[in-house]
Amino acid sequence: MTDKVIKVNGGNTLTGEIKISGAKNSAVALIPASLMAQNGTVELEGIPEISDVSTLVSLLSDLDIDAKLEGDVLTVNAENAHNTPLPNDKVQSLRASYYMMGAMLARFKKVAIALPGGCHLGPRPIDQHIKGFQALGVKVTNEHGVMHLSSESLTGAKIFFDVVSVGATINVMLAATMAKGRTILENVAREPEIVDVATLLNKMGANIRGAGTETIRIEGVESLHGTSHTIIPDRIEAGSYISVGALVGKNFKVKNIIPEHLESLFSKLEEIGVDFTIDDDEVVINSGSNYNPVEIKTQVYPGFPTDLQQPLTPLLMQATGTSKISETVYPARFRHIDELSRMNAHLEQRSGAVFIHPSKLNGAEVYASDLRAGFCLVAAGLIAEGTTTIHNVHHVMRGYSGIIEKLTELGADIELVTK
Numbered sequence: 001m002t003d004k005v006i007k008v009n010g011g012n013t014l015t016g017e018i019k020i021s022g023a024k025n026s027a028v029a030l031i032p033a034s035l036m037a038q039n040g041t042v043e044l045e046g047i048p049e050i051s052d053v054s055t056l057v058s059l060l061s062d063l064d065i066d067a068k069l070e071g072d073v074l075t076v077n078a079e080n081a082h083n084t085p086l087p088n089d090k091v092q093s094l095r096a097s098y099y100m101m102g103a104m105l106a107r108f109k110k111v112a113i114a115l116p117g118g119c120h121l122g123p124r125p126i127d128q129h130i131k132g133f134q135a136l137g138v139k140v141t142n143e144h145g146v147m148h149l150s151s152e153s154l155t156g157a158k159i160f161f162d163v164v165s166v167g168a169t170i171n172v173m174l175a176a177t178m179a180k181g182r183t184i185l186e187n188v189a190r191e192p193e194i195v196d197v198a199t200l201l202n203k204m205g206a207n208i209r210g211a212g213t214e215t216i217r218i219e220g221v222e223s224l225h226g227t228s229h230t231i232i233p234d235r236i237e238a239g240s241y242i243s244v245g246a247l248v249g250k251n252f253k254v255k256n257i258i259p260e261h262l263e264s265l266f267s268k269l270e271e272i273g274v275d276f277t278i279d280d281d282e283v284v285i286n287s288g289s290n291y292n293p294v295e296i297k298t299q300v301y302p303g304f305p306t307d308l309q310q311p312l313t314p315l316l317m318q319a320t321g322t323s324k325i326s327e328t329v330y331p332a333r334f335r336h337i338d339e340l341s342r343m344n345a346h347l348e349q350r351s352g353a354v355f356i357h358p359s360k361l362n363g364a365e366v367y368a369s370d371l372r373a374g375f376c377l378v379a380a381g382l383i384a385e386g387t388t389t390i391h392n393v394h395h396v397m398r399g400y401s402g403i404i405e406k407l408t409e410l411g412a413d414i415e416l417v418t419k
């Protein structure tokens with residue numbers, strides 16, 4: 001992907017339907033969770049076609065696990081899994097490789113793994129993951145960048161997280177599933193992806209209650225088994241395309257959504273004045289003009305997701321006045337600003353916030369700094385005059401399944417080309 005660029009010619013109206021894929025942030029936890037089944041096969045349906053998934057499937061194969069991806073179905077049989085140190089390059093190419101810690105601790109009580117990679121959004125510590133593991137009786141050392149985690153026997157504990165963290169909640173939940181006795185996790189994150197992971201684990205024989213609330217209770221079980229599960233739709237992919245519909249859509253239908261997962265976005269779209277109609281698991285959007293400027297503050301779920309602030313920025317440039325987005329989850333998540341400026345965007349960054357002024361964009365050569373910044377540039381390219389060339393497309397391919405095909409089908413002039 002390093003030798004490829006996305007080229008977008010702006011100005012087309014997009015019309016038709018788009019089907020949202022399974023959620024990246026669920027899939028990347030469900031895949032490691034599947035290695036915890038000592039017996040039987042775990043079948044995961046709705047797997048998105050993204051590079052984070054291929055890397056995790058490849059990590060399972062490194063552990064001698066039989067993992068087969070056919071279409072959007074992944075079958076994993078981990079009966080003959082072997083514990084070996086995981087290759088650094090794969091682990092460091094994505095964030096969610098940290099879930100191999102919790103899953104492998106549960107299965108083998110021991111894991112050697114590098115610190116994860118993922119989008120550069122400012123500091124992304126994993127101290128709360130470590131705090132949770134240690135409370136379960138895990139010994140943790142860092143030897144030359146490789147984390148060694150081990151325990152004779154994991155034991156349930158009461159853990160109060162200092163920070164509300166998606167990753168720490170899921171990781172410690174994975175590790176505690178087969179610990180001895182009861183674990184109580186307090187001040188946990190409530191994202192739908194956490195509920196999805198708990199649902200899969202319970203189908204595999206775990207005893208987890210309270211996912212989706214601030215407290216999760218886990219009664220440790222002896223072993224887990226195979227099952228089948230369909231992944232929830234990706235609310236961030238959905239929100240990204242919905243913002244495109246509001247920019248350039250005509251009868252632009254986004255299918256396979258769970259509207260309750262997108263309430264914070266829909267309420268902002270109403271304030272902005274976007275014309276949309278929700279019907280069961282789909283939404284139809286028509287773009288408009290004279291949009292209202294708004295203020296947005298990113299928050300943990302059910303607040304406005306940090307992962308949607310960059311994709312929504314091009315829409316806010318079409319408002320009649322200045323909008324403000326305050327980023328409270330990752331106060332440095334603003335690397336898209338300089339790139340949008342190359343396209344003639346009028347943006348100002350001030351202490352954890354971006355002020356978005358009305359802008360008329362011109363196509364330019366730009367660089368995706370991270371996954372959502374990449375989508376933001378694609379959306380900007382769709383409304384810009386002329387051609388936008390987006391470099392560093394590997395970031396985009398970490399999270400948007402079939403993005404070129406989906407947008408082309410709707411009428412966009414977009415292609416992935418070799419530089």
Ligand SMILES: CC(=O)N[C@H]1[C@@H](OP(=O)(O)OP(=O)(O)OC[C@H]2O[C@@H](n3ccc(=O)[nH]c3=O)[C@H](O)[C@@H]2O)O[C@H](CO)[C@@H](O)[C@@H]1O
Pocket residue numbers: 025028095096123124125126127128129130163164165166167168189306307329330
């Ligand atoms: C693979 C995955 O699901 N990625 C998502 C996950 O990332 P990730 O799990 O990394 O994000 P967290 O929810 O853990 O991070 C939230 C905040 O807590 C801080 N923190 C986190 C852990 C920790 O041990 N210590 C600590 O201080 C982080 O720096 C950040 O400020 O949730 C983020 C917040 O919704 C999303 O942007 C990412 O798309």
Ligand SMILES: C=C(OP(=O)(O)O)C(=O)O
Pocket residue numbers: 094095096117118119307371372399
């Ligand atoms: C930040 C994101 O992903 P990751 O945590 O996998 O880097 C994202 O999905 O926007």
